[in-house]
Amino acid sequence: MSGDVNPFESLQEQIDDAAEYIDVGTDVLERLKRPERVLETNLTVELDDGSLEVFRAYRSQFNGDRGPYKGGVRYHPGVTRDEVKALSGWMVYKCAVVDIPYGGGKGGIEIDPIDYSDAELERITRSFATELRPLVGADRDIPAPDVNTGQREMNWIKDTYETLEGTTEPGVVTGKAIDSGGSCGRVEATGRSTMLTAREAFDYLGEDPAGATVAVQGYGNAGSVAAKFIESELGADVVAVSDSSGAVYHPDGLDTRAVKQYKNETGAVTGYDGATEELTNEELLTMDVDLLVPAALENAIDADLARDVGAD
Amino acid sequence: MSGDVNPFESLQEQIDDAAEYIDVGTDVLERLKRPERVLETNLTVELDDGSLEVFRAYRSQFNGDRGPYKGGVRYHPGVTRDEVKALSGWMVYKCAVVDIPYGGGKGGIEIDPIDYSDAELERITRSFATELRPLVGADRDIPAPDVNTGQREMNWIKDTYETLEGTTEPGVVTGKAIDSGGSCGRVEATGRSTMLTAREAFDYLGEDPAGATVAVQGYGNAGSVAAKFIESELGADVVAVSDSSGAVYHPDGLDTRAVKQYKNETGAVTGYDGATEELTNEELLTMDVDLLVPAALENAIDADLARDVGAD
Amino acid sequence: MSGDVNPFESLQEQIDDAAEYIDVGTDVLERLKRPERVLETNLTVELDDGSLEVFRAYRSQFNGDRGPYKGGVRYHPGVTRDEVKALSGWMVYKCAVVDIPYGGGKGGIEIDPIDYSDAELERITRSFATELRPLVGADRDIPAPDVNTGQREMNWIKDTYETLEGTTEPGVVTGKAIDSGGSCGRVEATGRSTMLTAREAFDYLGEDPAGATVAVQGYGNAGSVAAKFIESELGADVVAVSDSSGAVYHPDGLDTRAVKQYKNETGAVTGYDGATEELTNEELLTMDVDLLVPAALENAIDADLARDVGAD
Amino acid sequence: MSGDVNPFESLQEQIDDAAEYIDVGTDVLERLKRPERVLETNLTVELDDGSLEVFRAYRSQFNGDRGPYKGGVRYHPGVTRDEVKALSGWMVYKCAVVDIPYGGGKGGIEIDPIDYSDAELERITRSFATELRPLVGADRDIPAPDVNTGQREMNWIKDTYETLEGTTEPGVVTGKAIDSGGSCGRVEATGRSTMLTAREAFDYLGEDPAGATVAVQGYGNAGSVAAKFIESELGADVVAVSDSSGAVYHPDGLDTRAVKQYKNETGAVTGYDGATEELTNEELLTMDVDLLVPAALENAIDADLARDVGAD
């Protein structure tokens, strides 16, 4: 999903780059560049037609020096060991930067969830949770929603873990349903934070977000909530949004909630009749806008593309 | 260590080959071709000079349907994930063939133990044992000695596990010291079994082992004990033995114990003065002998070489 | 204790009645009408005279979907399996109505505690706690005081549980002594809530509680505290109170604390010399008062009696 | 299944009867007449059509003074709490009589397994095993096959328990498949023991079993194996066998294996064409034979019927 860039090598280069600014031995650095452990598991699950299928899944625990590992679980056909390792490493730095007592972890299943029934996804998730059991827990490693997972998957993991351990431990996951102990505001948190970051960026640059033009790549939970708040809180015009089907564009700004509703109904943003034009994702990424929000998968913008990005 | 053959692909091909003789669905077969789980861990250990070094280690648990996983832990610079996966798969079939209630596992550390002090090896082993802890135990997975590991390493694993669990559980490893609950005969078991297999093979072919010529590739524990018993119990002439330094040859048979003692003192079989000639390993493998014993690492003989093997 | 009404059937009818107002399948409903599990245990305990006696005890865990089970443990000769099941079911709905993350449970021992010494009651309670051990805990099921149990019994359960688990876990019970981690205000909570409910009811009906006439059936902890607060906080006149010995009446209002002190000393409210008249419990329940507080056991008022209740 | 006799009362009367022959206090006796604990659980399981159904299940642990509880789990629509309690009590005495260090337990689900698919039965069994988990284990309570349960159900229980506990513990059940650690001879053990008992009875009475006439009520595992051995080992003529469909009769003896094969194919013994006559179960029980083997459910023969039994 990230062209020819290996995300794990990308992480390691970033650590090397950062290390030039601090005084750290190469031996310590070497430790910081590799995950403490990675579990690879092959889940054999019965499908609705009675046949078996094997799914490859991973959990990487990168570094736990600052506290229990913390990080999402994604379901995507492009999940690889190196991607999971890289993402778990980035979680270490994210938690450290905001100074919360957690380390970094990440997991994923190599699957396109659209191809499976809800019952099959439940069995796959519970099978994965059974594998995770000796390694996770509120005091060990705490999964969270990520690409293609949400409250439903977290509740399945929580319920499986609690049954296996014979207890009630809602802290084993974050992002669970509010009725099951989840935090209010969790669903919109990623998108809201994107808006807050954008607001600070405009402020830092001494520009006014009101009336600015914005393009949003990716219109899942993160992208659509970000778009909604950028429109409603900052008064900017979201002129283009995209998903894997392509992008839609309106020079005066799209109605971000209407696009979301349209995507909920049809499964794609393309075809939305409030747009004046349809674009490719690459066209969207290189548009001349004031703000570009990349809200799909990591490494969407590589060095080459970066040169073409038109956002100010 | 195995040329360009990937041992894991080799295992999967063998399973496919075997599957042609039984009635089994492709979905079940698919499950049998992949390990249930593989733990990859990066051990950060303090060396004697105070610096840190990171060691990559693996434990593959291939299939536990028949009982706790069972298999060795090897220390070798050529250890790879795929090798460990393949070896754990072969353990499944070994245990099943002799009908003991165990599944298959295997582990390894990517390390050349000759480069490290005893104290460093102890710390590395104990660090690995700490990682293995949630996955092993007499009822879960039982490590054993393998290439470059023996009673000493097993006792370190056992002691670490017992300290972590606060109990006495000698069954967590096999191959431990006899004083620590090890089985009598364990050290010579692999070599003795090789001799028994050779004896049965001669019997099956209706030939007399007494006076037969034998070449032994690899002169570690397995090879040297096999040579000793083939000489003493079967009366055959061990005309050539080798290790990573090369091979030594005597047309009338070598004194297998003397060669072993020489290797213990010098670290190699080459240079042994009771030999008439020194050969390469490849020459040894293709010698014209009655019995060839490959007792080094797996996949020593590939399809090409197999055509050249001269043993009857 | 509740005439010929089976409390469990009563609960199930209430669920059926409520179900008519929501859209729920009969299969889901069926699950909601039965406890998840009921433990029945026969406790054999040595009495002070050295003989053994067997006591029947129950713990019903009705529904844990919303969190750990929660509910009291009562000691009463009329305890039955169906009563415990019903009470545990009502706890589910109580916790849900006030939206706390707990499910419903309830326990009881078939015993009249007045017939046993303190030492015997301690041994009986500790024996029950040993039986409860695998099912309770701050994250599993949390007992509380109920009819004829209080801080003393909760502390015995807590201490037994902590000794068995080798830890300190005050959260295993509520209603323990304040010095042992109990909550301030817990002892008066039931009675105070009764007063608050009455206050809201008067408010809802647009009437003034000051000077209203009140009858309280049951003068244990719940009833006497309710009476005290209804008198002191609302300014109402508690004209009649009862216990199993009968009821006492004074048209201008009783001194609720004096009656309590009298009952503490004599074990009954009857005979209290500040009353003008003595009544039966049934007479009290059907008195013409502004507020009737049924604070004894459940199902005190059945359909027939309800027609005769004189309270407004 | 047992007419109007309450099996638990029946057990208690037997204990009272036995007590007359020993010196035991009534308080001790009272303890011996009641189970230590009974777990009642309502299992909510999803059926193949997606709807839920609730199944009532029990486990009674009668007495553990001599060791872990031991006893079967039956699936039958007539399972009741009192039946399970009684059966668990009889297990106490059976284990004590043969002097093995086990106490007595018994469990059951109120279900007619013929009405459910294999997948449904697996889910029901695994749900029950999850409930049993805190109470069972090789050192606590060990289920076994009983009416309508066998190796398959035991393996489901074992697998569920092992997954929940994260270990391998085949000792948690007896009667599992031999490949899963089961004992050889377990399947035929009940029937073989019946033959041995019959052999000893003939010997005790000084009669010769060869040529004796035998009627077998119940032709499940116990009855059919008993019949097979009584025919093959003792040389007796099994003239009549029955199941819930009725009985078949041949004055010269039936071919016990042929009848079994017929029942395996058709689900009933009636209709077997090697019989000369078909009878009711009651007729079979009162036939004039040398040996009557009641191999169906308990209490098949009550006091009234006992008078009519024609067997010598």
Added chain:
Amino acid sequence: MSGDVNPFESLQEQIDDAAEYIDVGTDVLERLKRPERVLETNLTVELDDGSLEVFRAYRSQFNGDRGPYKGGVRYHPGVTRDEVKALSGWMVYKCAVVDIPYGGGKGGIEIDPIDYSDAELERITRSFATELRPLVGADRDIPAPDVNTGQREMNWIKDTYETLEGTTEPGVVTGKAIDSGGSCGRVEATGRSTMLTAREAFDYLGEDPAGATVAVQGYGNAGSVAAKFIESELGADVVAVSDSSGAVYHPDGLDTRAVKQYKNETGAVTGYDGATEELTNEELLTMDVDLLVPAALENAIDADLARDVGAD
């Protein structure tokens, strides 16, 4: 109980003496001279009159290198920390000499059990077992009977441990009742071994035990069983036996069983009318006999007394 000899110093001197015969560093020796850990606990127990009493108790775990700690628990007013430490050290060497995979432990309570009722002793023992719980277990440390403890105390410890752990683990103690999993022959094992040692000693010296004269100091379980077997199996004459009340003597040999029965009835050997003379313990120890059996507490014979011992 052992004059002015400190048993722990005595043990340490013995280790120093033994060390002269082997090649061992002083640092290793230092480790071998001290217990790994000693738990001292003050048990507060309610007496039958309702008052509390505090009892000092110890458990010393001397060395566990060879396996779980193993050793008795004694009840005696003369129990001291140093005595318990010494006894636990001697257990290490006893287990090593007979080459069983156990280390050495020992425990004791400072109490004269004759001053307490059975109920009090049960409460004291159960309180001690609760303290021992985190340190003992079949795989950690295994108590056994010792001075003034036996099957009864072991069963109390076993039952307490099993209740606390929620399991059945008879291996937590040895010396329990046979019905509770104890070993046949355990009660007589110490005495029988004494006879076997004596038999071997006579054999080694080339003398005939038949008709030899024997004095036994201490007539508890060890001494009286030894006397019985020395009389019945070796045909020797037990001419004198003693206990804390003094010694009885008959030149032609005492009837060892009759003396035992007399002591069981009266609590002492003195006064036994089958004796011709009564002696002090010191006189017995210095008698002119062929064999002297010291079967009371350790250190009965010090260097001075040793010079006076008259036995050959």
Added chain:
Amino acid sequence: MSGDVNPFESLQEQIDDAAEYIDVGTDVLERLKRPERVLETNLTVELDDGSLEVFRAYRSQFNGDRGPYKGGVRYHPGVTRDEVKALSGWMVYKCAVVDIPYGGGKGGIEIDPIDYSDAELERITRSFATELRPLVGADRDIPAPDVNTGQREMNWIKDTYETLEGTTEPGVVTGKAIDSGGSCGRVEATGRSTMLTAREAFDYLGEDPAGATVAVQGYGNAGSVAAKFIESELGADVVAVSDSSGAVYHPDGLDTRAVKQYKNETGAVTGYDGATEELTNEELLTMDVDLLVPAALENAIDADLARDVGAD
């Protein structure tokens, strides 16, 4: 370190003294005068030169009625069992006086840490933590820094405990590094409290601390922080401070931070060139000052010395 006063006897006398003011039975008192348990352990640790050394260590858990045990771990050559017992007893009363739900514990190792390298101290501490493991935990017993231990040692204990338990449990110790979950202000808490106590004392006596003269015995963490705050917050003149090297004096007050920095660099207060005079510790203790702060070890002032103390 405390002359000839046995601190445990001292504690017991204090309890007896206090008991005269309350109504408590001698049996209860007896319980309050002895620790519930004391673990003595001999830690065998490998030194940097490869040799072994044995270190005696203790943990006393005096009384846990009010909650988990709580108290420091000190490293000092003068540590004795009786000192540890006494200190653990005083912790009971300290926690009770400030009414926090903790009991009292204390531990220590008989060692002068100055004689050992950091690596050796780490191994010694981790060995001690392994011994403490079954007895400590956030819900059982919580060590803290004490003489010669601090954040570093607490982090070693925490890390060892967490590794052994396979979890993250920062609550197992207090006084850990802030980055590891420690409390802000913990390092200065003892010294700050001393200042607050002094402030209240001056207030109680109606005197003004500004300009008062102060002598501080002991200039470790507690003493130097107290001095700093007494100087900066109260405006008093710290005229003399001491450590084990002796005391320094300046009639107009010392610069408390400068003395601290001097001690950090040289390891002693003596030789500080901002002083006008050097004194012995005893001279300091008996100086004529307004406030004397004894901040070294307990029992620095005995009855004799108390008569000579010159502070007001």
